[in-house]
Structures are given as C-alpha cells and as structure tokens.
Amino acid sequence: MYCRNSITLHLIRGLGAVMLIIGVFIFQPSIATKLFFILCAIFLLRGCPACWFFGLIKKLQIQKGE
Incomplete structure (x- = not known):
C-alpha cells in the first residue's frame, strides 16, 4: 500500500x-x-500528514533493507 512509488x-x-x-x-x-x-493537499498526502510521514519512513526502511 505505501511502497508503490519512489x-x-x-x-x-x-x-x-x-x-x-x-x-x-x-x-x-x-x-x-x-x-x-x-x-x-489531503489527496496529495493520501490522508493525514502523519500517514504520509509513516509511509515515508516505511519506504526508507524498505530501501535500506534492499
């Protein structure tokens, strides 16, 4: 869900x-x-700012693991 794009x-x-x-x-x-x-802005963040930030952290963790 969070990791479809760069x-x-x-x-x-x-x-x-x-x-x-x-x-x-x-x-x-x-x-x-x-x-x-x-x-x-809500559409761009795909929800609340906290959800956007959580998605960013998730992406960074996945990229670090690769």
Whole structure:
C-alpha cells in the first residue's frame, strides 16, 4: 500500500501538499478556494500528514533493507 512509488515522488507529493497549505494562509483566498486547496493537499498526502510521514519512513526502511 505505501511502497508503490519512489521516495522522490513521495517527497514531491509532500512538498506540493505543504505548498497548498501554506497558500491557504499566505494568499487568503475565498472559502471555496481554501476548501479546494485543503482537499487537494489531503489527496496529495493520501490522508493525514502523519500517514504520509509513516509511509515515508516505511519506504526508507524498505530501501535500506534492499
């Protein structure tokens, strides 16, 4: 479930989500745009930030084992 793609792609998804979340606070968009940004960030993280971080740790453990 967590290890379908590379670590680089995983980090790019995380960076994109962080940029969307920061965009909510910096640009102060409308409520609908804020909701869209947050939903896109959740989609990129494939859940909560803790789940994304757990997936990153899992990938690093598997790569280290290879």
